[in-house]
Each structure stands twice: as structure tokens, then as C-alpha cells.
Amino acid sequence: MKYVYSLGAVIALMLIAWFGSLIPGMQYFFGVAVPYLAIVIFLGGFAWKIWDWAKSPVPFSIQTTCGQAKSLDFIPHNRLEAPNTNTEVIARMALEILTFRSLFRHTKADVYAGPKLTYESAKWLWLFALIFHYSFLVIVIRHLRLFLEPVPAPIVWLDWADSLFEMGLPTLYLTDAGLLIGLLFLFARRLFTRPVRYMSLFNDYFPLFLLLAIGITGVLMRMVFRGGIDIAAIKAMGVGLVTFSPVVSPDISAIFYVHLFLVCALLIYFPFSKLMHLGGVFLSPTRNMRNNTREVRHVNPWNPDIKPHSYAAYEDEFREYMVEAGIPVEKELEPQKEAAEPA
Ligand code: HEM
Numbered sequence: 304m305k306y307v308y309s310l311g312a313v314i315a316l317m318l319i320a321w322f323g324s325l326i327p328g329m330q331y332f333f334g335v336a337v338p339y340l341a342i343v344i345f346l347g348g349f350a351w352k353i354w355d356w357a358k359s360p361v362p363f364s365i366q367t368t369c370g371q372a373k374s375l376d377f378i379p380h381n382r383l384e385a386p387n388t389n390t391e392v393i394a395r396m397a398l399e400i401l402t403f404r405s406l407f408r409h410t411k412a413d414v415y416a417g418p419k420l421t422y423e424s425a426k427w428l429w430l431f432a433l434i435f436h437y438s439f440l441v442i443v444i445r446h447l448r449l450f451l452e453p454v455p456a457p458i459v460w461l462d463w464a465d466s467l468f469e470m471g472l473p474t475l476y477l478t479d480a481g482l483l484i485g486l487l488f489l490f491a492r493r494l495f496t497r498p499v500r501y502m503s504l505f506n507d508y509f510p511l512f513l514l515l516a517i518g519i520t521g522v523l524m525r526m527v528f529r530g531g532i533d534i535a536a537i538k539a540m541g542v543g544l545v546t547f548s549p550v551v552s553p554d555i556s557a558i559f560y561v562h563l564f565l566v567c568a569l570l571i572y573f574p575f576s577k578l579m580h581l582g583g584v585f586l587s588p589t590r591n592m593r594n595n596t597r598e599v600r601h602v603n604p605w606n607p608d609i610k611p612h613s614y615a616a617y618e619d620e621f622r623e624y625m626v627e628a629g630i631p632v633e634k635e636l637e638p639q640k641e642a643a644e645p646a
Pocket of ligand 1: 439442443445446449476479482517518519520521522524525526532537541559562563566569
């Protein structure tokens, strides 16, 4: 039942925007003030978080490896699993960021009668996570048409490619289906996989519901409440926002303000949530470091400057006193030179 609170929070946000935007004069608040505030918190919070991570000291090379490190020439080196050069690190990072490579290896633990514990291949999480993330990215890029005039050609092409399948009228974008299906799978996983359900908290469900609500209100605007959506007025507002000359039209329907308010809530929530993995993945020392610990001795730079003092040197320094105190020594005292005979 933990998800009920997250669902309740998202419904409360929707009601605030819906009824709030119906109050005369409040369109400026929901259409201009809240978006600017959200952008400032998002950018400031994002930068602060990145700065905080970037200044955390990483004195040792602590990359995660799962392959043979560079060693003697006749031992094959696994360049992607234990990268030794910057190029190899970049290749590994690119595969991780673009294809979620480590998630591809995710296994599902199950207990069978016996009891017998098994780890089985489970590619579903990887597949739906990939579908969701790419759909989200394409939707955000496509939305730039609401903020840019003229609309750059690549965005027009992307729009065209995304609606190629001509599902419904007006056309439902492929990425709209991808976003909603991906999110529903991620939610179902939390709900029906017992260990995952046990671990899931408010902050796991909240972003899922928030994104689902953004997606659903977006699709509703496009497919159902088309009549109440004056795209020209919304575009004037979007362009006004990015050119710092905001305008609001009284004719925009409440569902648009709900959509926009949820996006603002997402922006405000983002830097303080697990969604910051967007920036964090680049700063993960287990991924972005070279596995060169056999080649380079990594010395902690803030170790105190202690001069080495070997036992041999110690004994040289204190031998006389040690002998005097009856402590065994490794090297005997040099015999005392005979005192010179007086002339
Ligand atoms: C996290 C960011 C956002 C997400 C994930 C999102 C998601 C969506 C989705 C899935 C749709 C359905 C149609 C489509 O895919 O184009 C949509 C439509 C729409 N969104 Fe967003 N949206 C976001 C941000 C915004 C913002 C900031 C605005 C403010 C201008 C906005 C305004 C609209 C409008 C006006 C439509 C209807 C477009 C149409 O009828 O073709 N969205 N949104």
C-alpha cells in the first residue's frame, strides 16, 4: 500500500493545478511564475548536486571490473571490462549510458522448493527501461517545437519519424506508447515482484506516478481534449518563456496547466531525488576511472608526510641504549677503539 501516498501526492498536485488555474488571474502564476521557479530550482539544484559530487575526493582507483586487467603481454586484456586507457573508459561509459549495459546483465533471484536459490537471466527490466528512457528523450526533444520559432528541421524530421505508424487520429506518437508502456511495466515490477515491492518506498513510486500523469495528460491533450488546446496560444507562451517576455492567454484549458504544473513538480523534485542518476552516472568513480592499479601506484594525496623508518635504521639509532638495557640486537655494537696511549 506504500504507493497510495505517492499516488495521493500526484493527484493532489493535479487538483491544485486544475482548480487553481480556473481562478481568474492565476494563469500567470501557473503559466509563468511556477515554470520560472521550477527552472531555477532545477538548474541550481542540479549544479549544486554535481558540484558536491565532483568535489568529493576519490584518492584511489576504485573502478568495478569484471574482466581481465591489463597484465603481461601474453594474457589477453579485456578492454571494456577493465579499461586501462581513457579511450577504453569512454567506450565503456558510452555503452553503459547509451545501452544500459550493466542492467542487461541483471539477474532475477528465485527460490524453488528444496529450498534452491537460482539466479536467472531477466532481460525485461533492461528492455522496458530502455524503451522508457529513449521515449522520454525523444518526447522532450520533440517538445522543443513549442519553444522554438522557426522549428529546427531535425525536430520536424523526428516528429515525422515518430508518427510514422499513424496510430489513431490525430496520430499517437510511437514514443507516447513507449513512455506509457515502459512506465506501466516499471510500476508493475515494483508491485508484483515481492522483494522489489518490499524495498520500494514513497520516493520510488512518486516519480513513476508523476511521469505517468505527465504522459497521460499529454496524450489526453493530443487525442481527447484537442478542442480545448489552442496550440498557437501555448506556443506563444512557450516562446515567451524562453525569450523572457512571458505572455498568457486566458483561453488555454485547465488540462494544459495540469500537464505543465506536473512537469514543474518534476523539475523541482528532480535534483533532490534518485532521478539525479542522470548526472550521477557520469561521476561514478566505479565506472569513470582507469583500471591501471598494476601500472601506477595510487597514493592517497592527503596521507601525512611520514618518513619511512626501517628497523635497521631504528636499531642503528638506538643500539647503544638497547644493549645497555639488555634488549637483543641484530647487529652487535662495534668494539670500542683503544684509547690512544699518552705520549
Ligand atoms: C518532462 C517533460 C514533458 C513530458 C515527458 C511531456 C509529455 C508529453 C506527452 C507524452 C505528450 C503527448 C503528445 C506528444 O508526445 O507530443 C505531450 C503533449 C503535450 N505537451 Fe508535454 N511533456 C513535457 C513537457 C511539456 C511542457 C514543458 C509543456 C509546455 C509548453 C508541454 C506541453 C504539451 C502540449 C501543449 C502537448 C499537446 C501537444 C499536441 O497536442 O500535439 N509539455 N506531452
